[in-house]
Amino acid sequence: MKPTPSVSVALAGSGGAGVMTAGNMLLEAAALAGYYGLMTRTSGPQIRGGEAAAMLRVATFPTDGQDDRFQVLAAIDWQNVGRFAAELPLAPGSIIVGDPAQGEPPEVFTRSGARYLPVPLKQLAGQLAGAWPNMVALGVLAGLIGLSFESVEAAAKKAMKKGLEAGIAAARLGFSQASSLEGFSLEKPPSSSARWLITGNEAAGYGALRGGVRFVAAYPITPATELLEWLAPALAKVGGTLVQAEDELASINMALGASYGGVPSLTATSGPGLALMIEALGLGVAAEVPVVVVDVMRTGPSTGIATKSEQADLNIALYGMHGDAPHIVVAPNSLADCVAATAWAVGLAESLQVPAIVLSDQYFGQARAVVDAPVLEKQSLERLKAEGAEGYKRxxxxxxxxxxxAIPGTRGTAYTADGLEHNEGGTPSSQTADHLAQMDKRARKVSQLDPGDAWASIEGEGETAVLTFGSCTGPVREAMARNGKGVKLVSLRLLSPAQPERLRKALEGVKRVLVVEQNHSGQFLRYLRSEYQLPGEVRSLRRPGPLPFRPEEVRQELLNWEETA
Amino acid sequence: MPVPSLEDFMSRAYTMELEATERYAQFAEQLDTHNNREVAQLFRKLSEIEALHAKRILEEMGWPSVPALPPAFAWSGAEAPETAPFDSLHYLMQPYHALEIALRCELEAVKYFDDIAAGAAPQRVRAAAKEMADEEREHVALIKQWMKKVPRPAAGWDEDPDPPRIAG
Amino acid sequence: MNAPFAAAALQPKDFKSGYKPVWCPGCGDYSVLTGVTKALAMLELRPENVAVVSGIGCSSRIPAYTNCYGFHGVHGRALPAATGLKVARPELTVLVASGDGDGYSIGGNHFLHACRRNVDLTYIVMDNHVYGMTKGQPSPTTEPDWRSKLAPGGTGLREFHPLVIALASGANFIARGFSGDPNGLAALIAEAVRHPGFYFLEVLSPCVTFRPEQRGWKEAVHPAPVAPTDDPGRAARRLMTDDGFNIGVLYKGSRAPFTGMAAAPTDSPEDLECLFRL
Structure with missing residues (x-):
């Protein structure tokens, strides 16, 4: 088959089948072979033993978006894997690999017209002592997409602590099975460059440390937990610490307390946790205590679907606080950007003495991708600290x-940080003039922020513009790359404070605006309408999670519009 | 608590006066904050009087600086004998009440010094205590005279037409 | 002649700010403020090395009345804020001020976990069995038959027993003080600051406005009849059966405190890139 620049494969099975481990090894093998790629995951609600699928894409170009279709779906078994049918779109050219001993593939998959290739995964693994079917499947998948066996072997060596020999032998069995099947092939990998293999949660954690964070308070919540788990040992290495809190109310207040003490501080959570933190974020605004909250968004409202992605916390992040509470909201627009966006948010929080919310999401957070090594420029966004001074006014x-x-311990500048309205000196005041002056002050420092070019990613030129943010950016970029002409992307990174003048300039000459977002009510569209002037006709392309946008959907939307325009 | 020396005794006496000075000043502040200027003024005056007493002790002893409380120092009661407890106040209180408080404090002070004068302390200490007790007795008399000049509070002095919302 | 005792570096009044309290005249909290300032003077601390952290309520107005560093946060969250501060800045002396509503009701969960976490904090709860700032509603320590506008027939609920709960939650040091004895409070607070780990000091602090009958507490309080125990079982029995007016240290454990920030860094953040590099 003609080599292609991108191949997508999924490996599914019940708990205990080891699909995530095999998926990670396949991604690592692709990375070692010189390809880009990513792996996202989906799973049932069970803690252990539920159905799960690793969804991979291997490509010759950097990408953190999923493709339109999967070329291969392999399953160790079919129990309840049909539940993922919407997330695992197949096409007539696709291949379904399954173990005939586990029964026929579910109709929800075969009706796509995909070819079924039975491979006796369990029986093959059974030929080798200590081997598992997932390693056979790994070999099959690697063979089907044309990766070298050396890269699989190298990945296995990196990943497997026990059963390495049996594992490699099993993978080899699967790999040789694939050689007799008609599969896919990838174009040659691009020339080598410095690359990282990283998840969005790790990237945000690393960005936090680069931004200067040395105190983190943590309360576990899906899908932010891995960010906190990555930070726990990492903080210890860089001279910081992580405290596990009793709840999110505690974690945000611990972070505020530590930051008041002069140590840049952060917590990470998801929607339900952010809702609990809102009151304390208002305290951060009023008392002017810097703090960063990374919200790894999941579907809401309420508990929603904890393991799946959605961009529906935009409203609460922008407008959730009571009172007028100017603050920062930043959204990374690629998985790798989780590093820079989080580091930037820390810098903005510190330099403006204000809370900052980073809107990541489950898609970024739990996806692992091969990315070009991010280059972080040293930022000079630091907290302005008071020296001991006569007549100090906080x-x-x-x-x-x-x-x-003033940082506690500094002589002559003691003050009380207060959520009560206060005068310049920090003394509580219920007077109109003090309230107005302090409101103006807090609004001024945020509105005067000059983000430079960092406020948005602007790509392409055309009379049609796509406005989006966060993890929707990847599919839009790919749609534009396929379309090849006439579309301008503006992906906002700084959501608050809004930058109406910058967007006006960016949209000069634009006649149509397509707003792309992953939520039900069009939160981003409403935000744009209230904060900005949008030129020409405006359309909304939106749906709630968990299904990510596919590049082709975005491209079709653009094509249809241009044809009817 | 035994009082071993004149210095020790005088530092206690000084501390008593100082704490009384500070407490009356706090009372004045509290009533200022609650818009009871008249009584605030009275407490300020009482504070000034106690401050003078404290200053006199420093001068008598020729102490250049303020002595600190001895380590592990404790009065037999909760606070120094001349210090009025915080719960003595009411936001609607009248000058007469303030003088009642002052009177109680002076009587406590008399008792404290009398006890030392009659106790087992060294002769110099007992003599000084006797002198102090007599001085406090003079204050008692002065306050009693003062009380005659201010009106006695009528019944219901503490009624607030905007009462706190307590009972259901 | 020289002064008989070396003058302390700072006097109690040096720990007060010029900002006048809004507490009612007669309130027990004035006395706690005095106890705090006396203790800090006694400990020869400097105000800039002390932080007073609080939530919301009458009691929680304390920080601004001192000239230490203060943090007047949101309702119920003083302990987490103080925990973050102390862990991040272990060299600071951190006092936490709260009340029965702030500390036992809205902040109840933090109380449990602060007791078990054992961060080196002095936790002073001014208990007057009523919400004062919101003008007279029952709190967790209010008697079941106390009538108020919000609970006209009384709450009918048994009172929360903070000392027993502290013990059960793993508190290492439990004491009760009384606002009528500012010097006694000063001594307890000074002991609390010296004690490494979490020190829970419940202070009976009458509300003269909404609970005027609490002026009678001065007749009810008495020193604890026995020395503090280090046996939690015995302490539990004592705390469960005491009359609520025993004053002094009631339980004294020896659990090691929670440690603060990591030692010197071994890596720079950039060094951690090796975790991702292919």
Whole structure:
């Protein structure tokens, strides 16, 4: 078959089948063979033993988006895997690999017209002492997409602590099975460059450390937990610490307390946790204590679907706080950008003495991808600290709105950080003039922020613009690359404070705006309509999670519009 | 608590006066905050009087600086004998009440010094205590005279037409 | 002649700010403030090395009345804020002020976990069995038959027993003080600051406005009749059966405190890139 620049495969099975481990090894093998790629995961609600699928894409170009279709779906068994049918779209050219001993593939998959290739995974594994069917499947998949066996072997060596020999032998059996099947092949890998294999959650954690965070308070929540788990040992290495809190109310308040003490601080959570943290974020605004919350969004409202992605926390992140509470909201627009966006959010929080929310999502957070090594420029966004001074006023009305912050331990500048409205000196005040002056000050420092070019990624030129943010950006980029002309992408990274003048300039000459977002009510569209002037006709392409947009859907939307325009 | 020396005794006496000074000043502040200017003024005056007493002790002893409380120092009661407890106040209190408080404090002080004068302390200490007790007795008399000049509070002085919302 | 005792570096009044309390005249919290400032003077601390952290309520107004560093946060969350501060800045002395509503009701969960976490904090709860700032509603420690606008027939609920709960949650040091004895409070607070680990000091602090009958507490309180125990079983029995007016240290354990920030860094953040590099 003609080599292609991208191949997508999925490996599914019940708990205990080892599909995630095999998937990770396949991604690593592709990375070692010089390809880009990513793996996302989906799973049932069970803690252990539920159905799960590893969804991989291997490509000659950097990507963190899923493709339109999977070329291969392999399953160790078919129990309840049919539940993932919507997430695992197949096409007539696709291949279904299954173990005949586990029965026929479910009709929800075969009706796509995909070819079924039975491979006796369990029986093959049974030929080798200590071997598992998932390793046979790994070999089959590697063979079907044309990866070298050496890369599989190298990946297995990196990943397997026990049963390595049997594992490699099993993979070899699967690999040789694939050689007799008509599979797919990838174009040659691109020339080598510095690359990382990283998840969005790890990237955000690493960005936090690069931004200067040294205190993290943590309360476990899917899908943010891995971010906190990555940070726990990492913080210890860089001289910081992580405290597990009793709830999210505690974690945000611990972070505020540590930050008040002068240590840049962060917590990570998901929607339900963010809802609990909102009151304390208002305290951060009023008392001007920097703090960063990474919200790894999942479907809501309420508990929603904890393991799946959605961009539906935009409203609460922007407008959730009571009172007028100017603050920062930043959204990474690629998996790799989780590093820079989080580091930037820390810098903005510190330099403006304000809470910052980073809107990541489950898609980024739990996806692992091969990315070009991010280059982080050193940022000079630091907290303005007070030296001991006569007549120190913590909340002095400066022109920039930023007033020097005294750090406990500094002589002569003791003050009380207060969520009560206060005067310049920090003394509680219920007077109208103090309230107005402090509101102006807090608004001023945030609105005067000059984000430079970091406020958005602007790509392409055309009369049609796509406005989006976060993990929708990947599919839009790919749609544009396929379309090849006439479309301009503006993917916002700085959501608050809004940058109406910058967007106006970016949209000069644009006649149509397509707004792409992953939520039900069009939160991003409403935000754009309230904060910005959008030129020409505006359309919304949106749906709630968990299904990610596929590049072809976006491309068709653009094509249809241009044809009817 | 035994009082071993004149220095020790005088430092206690000084501390008593100082704490009384500070407490009356706090009372003045509290009533200022609650818009009871008249009584605040009275407490401020009482505070000034106690401050003078404290200053006199420093001068008598020729102490250049303020002595600190001895380590592990404790009065037999909760606070120094001349210090009025915080719960003495009411936001609607009248000058007469303030003088009642002052009177109680002076009587406590008399008792404290009398006890030392009659106790087993060294002669110099007992003599000084006797002198202090007599001085406090003079204060008692002065306050009693003062009380005659201010009106006695009528029944229901503590009624607030906007009462706290307590009972259901 | 020289002064008989070396003058302390700072006097109690040096720990007060010029900001005047809004507490009612007669309130027990004035006395706690005095106890705090006396203890800090006694400990020869400097105000800039002390932080006073609180939530919301009458009691929680304390930070701004001191000239230490203060953190007046949101309702119920003083303990987490103080925990973050102390872990991040272990060299600071951190006092936490709270009340029965702030500390036992909205902040109840943090109380349990602060007791078991054993971070080196001095936790002072001013208990007056009523919400004062919101003008007289029953709190977790209010008697079941106390009538109020919000609970006209009384709550009918048994009172929360903070000392027993602290013990059951693993508190290492439990004491009860009384606002009528500011010097006694000062001594307890000073002991609390010296004690490594979490020190829970419940202070009976009358509300003269909404619970004027609490002025009678001064007749009810008495020193604890026995020395503090280090046996949690015995402490549990004592705390369960005491009359609520025993004053002094009631339980004294020896659990090691929670440790603060990691030692010196072994890596720079950039060094951690090796975890991702292919």
């Amino acid at each position: 909340y002095a009305l400066t022109e920039s709105g930023i007033s020097p912050m």
